[in-house]
Structures are given as structure tokens and as C-alpha cells.
Amino acid sequence: MDLSRDSGVSLWRQIQQTIEGEIASGRFQPGDRLPTEQELSARFGVNRHTVRRALAKLEERGAVRIEQGRGTFVHEAVIDYLVSRHTRFTENLARLNRSVTRPLLGHGEMPADAAIGRALGIRQGVMTIWIETKGEADGRPISVATHYFSKPRFETIVDAYAETHSVTQALKRLGVDDYVRKSTRVSARMPTTEDARRLAQPKTRPVLVAESVNIDRDRRPVEYVVTRFASDWVQIVFEP
């Protein structure tokens, strides 16, 4: 593929469109690593900067994912995590024909800080139980979540979760027939070293953080969850 240097279209844009076409045609498959910047600049007969400009545009458009020190990769299809009143993790992903697993990473207790207290409607200092879980779709880690429950109310939640591997089922055993999503607060930040490792992603890529409060039929808060999604794999979709 030769570039035209006097067509009025800039070189970097011609390169961008060429690579975009090769991805669309299937010559480069999702997850594939593209040739290095050096190889591409040799192939197109241009400076590395010119290639980089084209790649930057492709990344901005979501077509590729650039990882320092590793290479440039064709972007895999992202998962739409649908948020509604009845959001359930497993159902949400099963809908996409994916095999979902939710391993338990750990659990413990801690007194409620300001954020937890506000979310669960309890006083600061009241003891809570936390459960940390990983969400995997088709074996790939996509999220890490910390779930907080009031300890006085859900003393045995850890055992219930360990047996059912589902928050919905565990809460059902403890008398919560149904719950709905009250609010979801979404932010973005860089991952902790620990979260990056659990999500099998570079520390240099951000995580999408969703803080959610679920309430029961009596509108009492039952669960406060802080979920860190791998932002390369998941988008949060809100459709009222």
C-alpha cells in the first residue's frame, strides 16, 4: 500500500484509514498485536512520528489499545455492563452469552467510615462485613468488587456467599427476597497495584469505578458495593 504525498490528504490520516480498513477486513484480528511503530514507519516510508499520530487517532476512536513497552493491539469488543433498577451481575453478563464466574477473593470486618455509613444508613463506627469478589467473563477478569454489609443485620453473609457464590442468593438466605439499585455513582481513577494485578491489566490503564447502593422492599439499604472495572473491557451503559 503506497501513500500519496500530494493528494491533499495528510499522510497520517491515510495511514490511519489504511490500518482501520485492515482491521475492518479482518486482516488484523481483535487482540492481535500490530507491527511495531518502527515496522509501520518502514512499511509506509514515513517517520515514526507520523505513524504515532495515526495510531493515536485510532486509539482515540477505540480501534486499538496502546500499551507502553508492549505494543499496540487491536481492541477487543467491550462488554456493555447495563445499569438499571434490577441490575444483577451474573444475569447482566449471562445475557451476553458469556460464562460468568465470581470467585471470592477475601472477606473481613471493619467499622463503617463516613462513606460506608452514609451509603448503608448506619452510624460511623458500626461494624460492617466486607466481601471481595472478582468477576470473570469467559475466564478473563473484568472486575473486582468490595461489598459492604451491616454486621448486626447480616452476621452470616460470608458463609452464605461462600456456598452460593451469588450476592442475590446469599441475601435471599438472610431474608432479603428482592432488592433494587437505588443509585450508582461512576468515577475513574488509576488502579492500585493490587487491583491491576487482579484485573491482569497494566498499572498505566485506568479503572472505571462504580459505587452502588442496593435497597430492599422497605427501601432500607442492604448492600454497598464498590466495583472496579477494567476500563479496556467494560463500558457502563445506562438506559432509563
Place this chain on the structure above:
Amino acid sequence: MDLSRDSGVSLWRQIQQTIEGEIASGRFQPGDRLPTEQELSARFGVNRHTVRRALAKLEERGAVRIEQGRGTFVHEAVIDYLVSRHTRFTENLARLNRSVTRPLLGHGEMPADAAIGRALGIRQGVMTIWIETKGEADGRPISVATHYFSKPRFETIVDAYAETHSVTQALKRLGVDDYVRKSTRVSARMPTTEDARRLAQPKTRPVLVAESVNIDRDRRPVEYVVTRFASDWVQIVFEP
């Protein structure tokens, strides 16, 4: 404030909790610069690394903002950007008693690509008009947005926006009395150099990206917006 070296609680965690308490008590106000790491390590009688560990945890929890070469600052209250069916940028922020400005950064035309075509319900290649705006609250840049409109339908949208500085008003002039939010898709990524500059944020902090589609009374798409929020200042809140 003395630390206990044999309580079973690690020193850095004691420091973290101490500073967190001082922020909560108001001794350090939002926006204040904390003492330097050197001063803190002298005050607590520990190595600078120990202080750094505590500060890292505080940043992870969103309590402070660490800026290389400048210092550590108590984090100002983040803005809750409320998303609902009737989301309007200016109203949303005015609700928080903030003075809101929306300067126009630029505009132009481009043929619809796959994403724009899907969002606006037009064929790929149909010409669209884009408008780029900055959102500021109390003078601080918090978002950069690119708005796409079908050119055949909204030929004069740029003039209308330039005069009104409001998408709602501009659309009203072109016959769209009312519109509602159809869907919002949220993701996170690192900013482009350009966006980091416009948002006055370090390139190392992520942006929160919201892609939204607004539809008119006849459920026809009228606007497709891609907004990049400064993740240090804005959270997106869904309350169905």
C-alpha cells in the same frame, strides 16, 4: 499526636487515619496544601517512605490529590453530574450553586463514521456538523464535549449555538422544542494531550468519557455527544 509502635496497627495506617481525621474535623480545608512529606515525617517521627504510603492510601480513597512537584492537597468536593432522562448540562451544575460557562472551542464538519451513524440513525458518510465546547464551573474546566448533529437537519446549528451558548436553546431555534436522554455509555481512558491541556489536568490522570444520545419527541436522534470529564472533579451519578 504520637503513634503506637506495638499496637498491631501499622504506622502508615495510623498516620493515614490521623490525617483523615484532621481533614474530617476541618483542620485541613478542601483545597489546602498539606505539610510536605518531609514535615510530616518529622512530625510523626517516621521515615518519609512511611508517610508516602499513608498519603498514597489517602489518594486512593480520594481524600487528597498528590501533584508531583507541587505538593499534596486536600481534595475539593467532587461534582455530582446527575444523569437522568432530562439531563441538561447548565441546569445540572447550576443546581449546585455554581456559575457555569460553556465556551465554544471550535466546530467543523465530517462524514459520519460507524459510531456517529449508529448513534444518530443516519448512514455512514452522511455529513455531520460537530461543535466542541468546554464546560466550566466557577471558572474551573471540568469537561470537554464534542457534539454531533446531522448536517441536512441542523444546517445552521453553529450560528445558533454561538448566539445562545446553549445546546438546548440552539436546538429550540431549529424547531426541537424538547429532547430527552436516550442512552448514556460511560467509559474511562487516559486523556489526549489536547484534552489534558484543555482540562488543565496532568496527563497521568484519567478522563471519564460519557457518550450520550438525545432524542426528540418523535424519538428521532437529534444529538450525539462525547463528553470527557476531568475525573478528579466529576462523578457521574445515575438515579433512576
Place this chain on the structure above:
DNA sequence: TCTGATTTGTTCGTATGTATG
């Protein structure tokens, strides 16, 4: 744990063509 090779990220500087006033 350390070292070197590979790959992307950043910052200099230089040059050219085009549009504007």
C-alpha cells in the same frame, strides 16, 4: 534480583507548505 533488549512515550530541534491579513 539484576541486566539488557525491545517497544512505546516525551521533548528537543529543523524544515516545508498553506492560509491569512
Place this chain on the structure above:
DNA sequence: ACATACATACGAACAAATCAG
């Protein structure tokens, strides 16, 4: 005709992340 601003393109050097041995 001239000055200025801007986007494009090339070159060199070094920084930072990753990975294999």
C-alpha cells in the same frame, strides 16, 4: 511583497514500561 500562524513531516536523543534470561 511580507510577516505571521498553523499543520504537517522528519530526525535525534532519552525516559519509562515490559519482558526474557
